Amino acid sequence: MRTKNGAVLMTNTLANMGQGLALPITTLYVHQRLHKSLTTAGLVLMVWALAMMLGNYWGGRMFDEWRQQPTYYIGGSIAIFAGLLMSLWPEWPLYAGALALYGLGLGILISAINGYLAHLQKEDKEIFNDAYWMRNIGFALSTGLSGILYAVSVRWVLILTTLLVVVALVMVKITFKEVTISPVQPAKRPQYHLFSADRQTVFSILAVCWALFITWLGYEQWGSNMSIYMIANGIPVQHYSLLFTISTGEIVLLQPLVARTFRNTYHNEKMRLIMGTIFYMASYLPIIYGNTYSFFVIGITCQTFGEMILFSTAPVFLNRFATDENRATLQSLNSMATSLASAVGPVFGGWLISLIDYQLTFVVIFALHVLVIPLLLALRAHRQVT
Incomplete structure (x- = not known):
């Protein structure tokens, strides 16, 4: 990976690493240490994801329509305050409320950083690929540290979660510059308020x-x-965990190659969106037809290729529809979509499984992916206004 805008990319990585520390231990902590049901633990994660989605929306709008630097500091300060609350008093129900507040603040901060990346992408075409690659390395490190620190004390996990945001804000102060907004003529301006475009x-x-x-x-x-x-x-839980190690290794090794396989043109980006969705769709076929470990390895590998292609392309593609006045807002829609899926995904899957069974649930999810393909095929080129 190139080192251009390295400090900005590292700031983005540190801000995102907080999720990799706090979230993996939340279900364990709420269920085992706070003695709440698994359903309650799931609801805690759902509220966190919804708060994150709200923060994504506010962060994008504040960055575009208000002031850039205060948006970083407001989001980061909320996350730091919430992290301190969790660290000092990790008790029920304060922990659940503080975690949601942390998600809100982090959502604001990450959307503002993504808005800044979107402005830099005009000159640094590979910045979203680099950000995706570095973010995954950060997630791998943070999720690994999460389990190690949790074995000592949950407070250490939460303290490090807070410190990461502190360091990210310091780097924002040192390395982030105020973006000069190029005004767009009213006749050319796509109004976001999205539905007036x-x-x-x-x-x-x-x-x-x-x-x-x-x-x-x-x-x-x-x-x-x-x-x-x-x-x-009959597959041990250690083998289940190994799937994510395999996935992370594939991303770290292969993402730089994938990023250089395609030129940054509208047609290529559209094809990458379709290819990524097809890989995601294909990941369910092995586990529909087989239940040995090798089928799950094939499935997670297809899933990983889909993620590498789709999620590194989507922010670049959305940025084609942006002007300097709404880049952060459009990038926030990217984050909001995944935050909403994080909120409803486990509940939706659990409901389907209880209604039918596991394999039919995977068939339904496969079918939902099939229905996405015609929408992406129908995409038409848009003349970018810069």
């Missing part, structure tokens, strides 16, 4: 967001219900 623009943006939502809805099954299904088929 032309219909083709609205369709394209919503189609991409819907693809992100459906694919992440499916991905959430791997992080929740899939573990129970694998254990029911």
Whole structure:
């Protein structure tokens, strides 16, 4: 990976690493230490994801329509305050409320950083690929540290979660510059208020967001219900955890190659969105027809290729529809789609499984992906206004 804008990319990585620390231990902590039901633990994560989605929306709008630097500091300060609350008093129900507040603040901060990346992308075409790659390395490190620190004390997990945001804000202060907004002539300005834009623009943006939502809805099954299904088929929990190690290794090794396979043209980006969705869709075929460990490895590998292609392309594609006055707002839609999927994914999957069974649930999710493909095929080129 190139080192251009390295400090900005590191700031983005540190801000995102907080999730990798706090979220993996939340279900364990709420259920085992705070003695609440698994349903309650799931609701805590749902509220966190919804708060994150709200923060994504506010962060994008504040960055575009208000002031940039205060948006970083407001989001970061909320996250730091919430992290301190969790660290000092990790008790019920304060922990649940503080975690939601942390999600809100982090959502604001991350959307503002994504808005800044969107402005830099005009000159640094690979910045979203680099951000995706570095973010995954950060997640791998933070999720690994999460388990180690949790074995000592949950407070250490939460303290490090807070410190990461502190360091990110310091780096924002040192490395982030105020973006000069190039005004757009009223006749050319796409109004976001999204639905006052032309219909083709609205369709394209919503189609991409819907693809992100459906694919992440499916991905959430791997992080929740899939573990129970694998254990029911006699596969040890250690082998389940190994799937995510395999996935992270594939991303770290292969993402730089994938990023350089395609030129940054509208047609290539559209094809990448379709290819990514097809890989996601294909990941369910092995586990529909087989239940041995090798089928799950094939499935997670397809899932990983889908993620590498789709989620590194979506922010670049959405940025084609943006002006300097709404880049952060459009990028926030990307984050909101995945946050909403994180909120409803485990519950949706659990409801389907209880209604039918595991394999039919995967068939339904496969079918939802199939329905996304025609929407992406219908995307039409949009003349970018810069």
